[in-house]
Amino acid sequence: MRIALYNLTTTTKIGGVESFVWDLARELVKRGHAVDILGGVGTRRETTGARVFTFPFISRRFWQALPPLRRAYAEAKLLERLTMAIAALPTLVRGNYQIIHLQKPYDLLPALLARRLSGAKVILGCHGEDFYRGDxxxxxxxxxxxxxxxxxxxxxxxxxxxxxxxxFNGIDTSLFRPQPPDPTRRTRWGLPTDRPLLLFVGRLQPWKGVETAIRALSYIPHTHLIIAGDGEDRERLATIATELGLHERVTFLGSVPRQQLPDLYAAVDILVATSYASETFGIGPVEAQACGLPVVASRFGGFPEVVADGHTGLLVPPRDPPALAEAINTLLRDPDRRAAMAAAAPAWAAQFAWPAVVDRIEAVYRAVVGETVRAR
Known part of the structure; x- marks a missing residue:
């Protein structure tokens, strides 16, 4: 099957949707499909076996600098996508694709136009709430x-x-799996060796709720918080830690390459996931559980689907530092329960492994092109 995975940011940034596209391309190629990735001009490249095409676009920052669009976030993103579509449409039309798989509704117009001109089927991938007038x-x-x-x-x-x-989103269980014990692991990461370690992994944006994790430290004695990720909220979070007198108990690692995350998961005791908005899945908690790490997450969005409350972790109300601290203290005081969660987590996370995810995606592709799903 000839498949186009169309998403501007796949080749321009690092994030959950972008990693989903690269990983999906790799897995589809393994199954014998001819896959093209179509994205914006950028530097991100991964080895997948897919062909990669990039096209120029006018950044949303340009559009948001215009007074009428200063607060029109969705419209600025739509215009950014449409400027890429002008250059990408000939490839979409002439690529002889059976499937054009989008990741954002901003790309509906060029994909539907390509379908009209080429006969390709259009699959809308849904990861969030990117809505706009006319969608x-x-x-x-x-x-x-x-x-x-x-x-x-x-x-x-x-x-x-x-x-x-x-x-669901997929994870690579050949990468994300329990690691052998290594007493030098924390030292290699430059982390404290004499206390429990909490870990947050993700972009540092306000809605990720990292402030909640920092404030929770006030209620969790002799514990250190590791923050792996970068973003617009980093400076504010560092200021909050300093104002609360917690700066010596918080370490900002910056962005950590995905290949290194399993080793980092193995160095800590609990993953915290604190989002309170725009969190439709939760790839970090799934990866952590696949590595045998218990999770304490906010009961919000997709987190209740990816964390088995009471079995592989605990769920707490969002934006509630005392509740987060109470759940963490509960697990830190009970190493046997924490160990049981760690042991159960990889089997739970296996339902999100790429083979199972691609089985479901392939079934959708074959249904829309009228092919019978082959038994695997």
């Missing part, structure tokens, strides 16, 4: 939709009137 009408014309979680599928159903097939 309801366009979405009605896709051939199918897939979603990263039941939470997100319900959101899409409320907006568009149809429910996507839930396929």
């Amino acid at each position: 309801r009408w366009l979405a009605r014309h896709v051939d199918a939709a897939v979603s990263c979680s039941r939470f997100n599928a319900q959101t899409i159903a409320g907006r568009y009137g149809f429910t996507p097939e839930v396929v």
